[in-house]
Amino acid sequence: MQIYLDSCATTAPHPEVVKLVQEIMKDNWGNPSSLHFWGERSAMVLEKARFSVASLLNADSGDNIIFTSGGTEADNLAIFGTVYNYSQPQHIIISSVEHSAIASPVTMLEKQGWQVTRLPVNREGRVNPDDLRKSLRDNTVLVSIIYGQSEVGTIQPITELADITKTHSKALFHTDAVQIMGRYEVDVSALKIDLLSLSGHKFYGMQGAGALYIREGIELQPLIGGGGQELGLRSGTQALCAIAALGLASQLAQKDLESESLRLRELRDYFIDLVEQECPYLQLTGDRYYRLPHHASFIINHPHREITGRKMVRDLNLAGIGISAGSACSSGKSLPSPTLLAMGYSETEALRGIRISCDRTTTKEDLEWVVMVINQLMSR
Ligand SMILES: Cc1ncc(COP(=O)(O)O)c(C=O)c1O
The missing domain is CATH 3.90.1150.10 (Aspartate Aminotransferase, domain 1)
Structure with a gap:
């Protein structure tokens, strides 16, 4: 037994996801950027998946979904993509219980002169919204708080934290929603979230694809230069199978x-x-x-x-x-x-x-x- x-x-891919990935590998291997029939067919798969992820998040039509290789890359794009907008180090706020995909890039930035506040948590692992209010500064450019903590499961008061950030500062609000997606309703239109990370293999998709949600009007800088895929924010030919798996996993999650x-x-x-x-x-x-x-x-x-x-x-x-x-x-x-x-x-x-x-x-x-x-x- x-x-x-x-x-x-990680989760075992849903059987319907396995079937879809097999079909795509066999019949839909075109490069989504190619202009011919094979490319167009793959581009349709890509855009369908983007629509499914946006729909799971209840994103608005002007918002963007940028496909990445997973949650770690989405988190890194949120952090570095924001800080590369500034020529001088500024201030960032995170919690003291972030996943290493946030904690580690932020420590790298700290070594380069960025000011970092790590909000304390109580014995249950929750941030006190008052601590966030007191920590915001004129030069705070990003607040990133994990939605559902991977190790101890605690869900943060994200609605309130995003609200405080947007009411009292000019900072962007990012949340790492990798563990919560597909298990709990996340409605970006109802929340004052600017950026959100998710990962397909955590909810019955496949390893190798995740996404960063970016609210309309928010400008990030790319971390990878190249062919300009994903609105120039994530160059490189998209991992079509893994992205299609993420799209179908999002549809299945939304249904149930x-x-x-x-x-x-x-x-x-x-x-x-x-x-x-x-x-x-x-x-x-x-x-x-x-x-x-x-x-x-x-x-x-x-x-x-x-x-x-x-x-x-x-x-x-x-x-x-x-x-x-x-x-x-x-x-x-x-x-x-x-x-x-x-x-x-x-x-x-x-x-x-x-x-x-x-x-x-x-x-x-x-x-x-x-x-x-x-x-x-x-x-x-
Ligand atoms: C909260 C959280 N963020 C980010 C990640 C990294 O995601 P990925 O494995 O897709 O890179 C994980 C993975 O365990 C996670 O639990």
């Missing part, structure tokens, strides 16, 4: 959004309740209520044994169960999770995080089995 519970890392979001939330709450009742050594991390629908995360607090998240991942893998740990590894040495540290956990606790994330195939029985196996491992 194998149970995959790591959909925050409400029911699937509810199903996942019920499953998640069932699991968290079960863990609370039956696994005394697992302690929930992140916010109980403002939480990604498919996400549960814990730290391991065994009274007699030191069990790191990475050890638990390896042991569960031997039992045929795929989950992930919050901590990373560098040169063979485990590193504490920066997210858990920012939330006030100690260095040892920040090595003991685990994440269990459900997908469209997960059942209650899967989760009951996992609880049973975890308890067996704990009692060894």
